[in-house]
Amino acid sequence: MPDFSNVELIARQLLGGLWISVQIFVLTLVFTFPFGLVVALGRMSRNAVLRNVTRIYVSVMRGTPLMLQLLVVFFGPYYLFGVSLRNYPPFVAVIVAFVLNYSAYFAEIYRAGITSIPVGQYEAATVLGYTKAQTFFKIILPQVIKRIVPPVTNEVITLVKDTSLAQVLAVQEMFTIAKQLANAQSSMVALVVAGVFYYVFNFVVALVMERIEARLDYYR
Amino acid sequence: MAVLRIENLHKSFGTLDVLKGLSLSVEQGEVVAVIGPSGSGKSTLLRCATLLETMDRGTLAFGDSVVAREGADGRSVYVGKNELRQVKALFGLVFQNFNLFPHYSVLKNIIDAPICVQRRRPDEVREEALALLDKMGLKSKADAYPFQLSGGQQQRVSIARALINHPEILFFDEPTSALDPELTGEILKVIRQLAAEHMTMVIVTHEIDFARNVADRVVFMAGGVIVEQGRPADVLDHPQQERTRAFLAKMSSVNP
Ligand SMILES: Nc1ncnc2c1ncn2[C@@H]1O[C@H](COP(=O)(O)OP(=O)(O)O)[C@@H](O)[C@H]1O
Ligand SMILES: [Mg+2]
Numbered sequence: 001m002p003d004f005s006n007v008e009l010i011a012r013q014l015l016g017g018l019w020i021s022v023q024i025f026v027l028t029l030v031f032t033f034p035f036g037l038v039v040a041l042g043r044m045s046r047n048a049v050l051r052n053v054t055r056i057y058v059s060v061m062r063g064t065p066l067m068l069q070l071l072v073v074f075f076g077p078y079y080l081f082g083v084s085l086r087n088y089p090p091f092v093a094v095i096v097a098f099v100l101n102y103s104a105y106f107a108e109i110y111r112a113g114i115t116s117i118p119v120g121q122y123e124a125a126t127v128l129g130y131t132k133a134q135t136f137f138k139i140i141l142p143q144v145i146k147r148i149v150p151p152v153t154n155e156v157i158t159l160v161k162d163t164s165l166a167q168v169l170a171v172q173e174m175f176t177i178a179k180q181l182a183n184a185q186s187s188m189v190a191l192v193v194a195g196v197f198y199y200v201f202n203f204v205v206a207l208v209m210e211r212i213e214a215r216l217d218y219y220r
Numbered sequence: 221m222a223v224l225r226i227e228n229l230h231k232s233f234g235t236l237d238v239l240k241g242l243s244l245s246v247e248q249g250e251v252v253a254v255i256g257p258s259g260s261g262k263s264t265l266l267r268c269a270t271l272l273e274t275m276d277r278g279t280l281a282f283g284d285s286v287v288a289r290e291g292a293d294g295r296s297v298y299v300g301k302n303e304l305r306q307v308k309a310l311f312g313l314v315f316q317n318f319n320l321f322p323h324y325s326v327l328k329n330i331i332d333a334p335i336c337v338q339r340r341r342p343d344e345v346r347e348e349a350l351a352l353l354d355k356m357g358l359k360s361k362a363d364a365y366p367f368q369l370s371g372g373q374q375q376r377v378s379i380a381r382a383l384i385n386h387p388e389i390l391f392f393d394e395p396t397s398a399l400d401p402e403l404t405g406e407i408l409k410v411i412r413q414l415a416a417e418h419m420t421m422v423i424v425t426h427e428i429d430f431a432r433n434v435a436d437r438v439v440f441m442a443g444g445v446i447v448e449q450g451r452p453a454d455v456l457d458h459p460q461q462e463r464t465r466a467f468l469a470k471m472s473s474v475n476p
Contacts, residue, residue, distance in 0.1 A: 118317075118319075120315060120317055120319035121319060121321065123272055123315070123319060124315065124319035124320075124321070125321075126271070126272060127270050127271070127272065127308065127312075127313045128308070128333035128337060128381070129305050129308040129309065129333060129337040129338070130333065130336070130337055131305075131337075134336065134337070138332070138336070139321055142323045143322065143323055146323070218365065219322050219323050219365045219366070219367060220322060220365075220367040
């Protein structure tokens, strides 16, 4: 019979980890939204070098495990340049690796969204005298955002779960703590509670995304 | 002075020569209907005139604003970016597929460019747009979104959008071709009204009867050149060229 007597204590410790997980989640998204767009524009650039560099970048990021990328981003600088790790907190490496990885996926989502906008939208804007920047930010991007909400929701939900990978760099996020507690107590309870927390986290995320989708539903 | 002056326009896509030295001048208040078989370069002509395509060779001018002239090697040389943007206030283009911005309300579709591009006063533009919508019979639709409108209504909004900057000339590329037959009438009526107000217009159309009724001049294009042009009664009822006759015969058999 598993021991549930100290669930409250476990939950309190996990909440500390959850806070770190939320930080990873939010920071990753804050940087990924713009950086993914930049990568997408590179993918569609007229410049062949830029196009190929971003294409290879996306291919590598999507073709290798995120866990491996975390290790490379954290230990890579040391092995490559002999740089000391003392001023390089694992948390920073986690954010960098997550942003690099998720930007590749977001770039492809943006790219699909941008290419799905009919060319007539650009032409109408051009004839009306909008600059290229105005056309993109006023006319194209808002329509792209509406179209990409469903695939972005998928990525965002995956990101909630992927924050647990930060454990490979011993960042004290929720899963790291849950595993430590489970080991110390020789009990699954901490892991089960962590699972519930992840589920609630994602429930909230899905709710927010649904709200966003509904708010963009005023036009077709 | 001609509102629009195109001289010796050449345009090719790769090895495909689409326009082969075409010249067209349109006078103030004139309504020109452009007819011709599909693929003859009618859209390309309008796209060159509205700066959506760059001409390979030739001259383009709106009134006394020369947009492109032939350089020493014969190729078109365009004026600078800023001048081009200013020239865009001189004309309007109405597309076959309307191309309204779906995320903007009807009103915003019309007023956004004048406010954000031409930097006109918002309250003045707004008032004018509402008057235009009223004229188009769409006053109640100002706050609607394009998807809530019929094709005919969307096209009328796009005409209002093209009119808001008081263009010197309005181009139409098959404005009724994407519409159900019962909706073409309302667009033709609007164009007829604009003609009565002496709006200068170049209209690419397949509606031969409409061209006959509304146009001052009919231009028949084929193979990237103007084959024949003149008063509607002359071109449509007594065509001089064999290609014109063949085209009109085909049109009347398709569309009796
Ligand atoms: N952007 C383009 N690239 C390549 N070919 C084009 C392009 N635009 C038009 N064309 C070709 O030019 C020819 C004339 O087209 P268009 O001007 O649209 O004719 P129309 O409007 O009279 O039907 C067609 O053969 C068309 O396929
Ligand atoms: Mg055409």
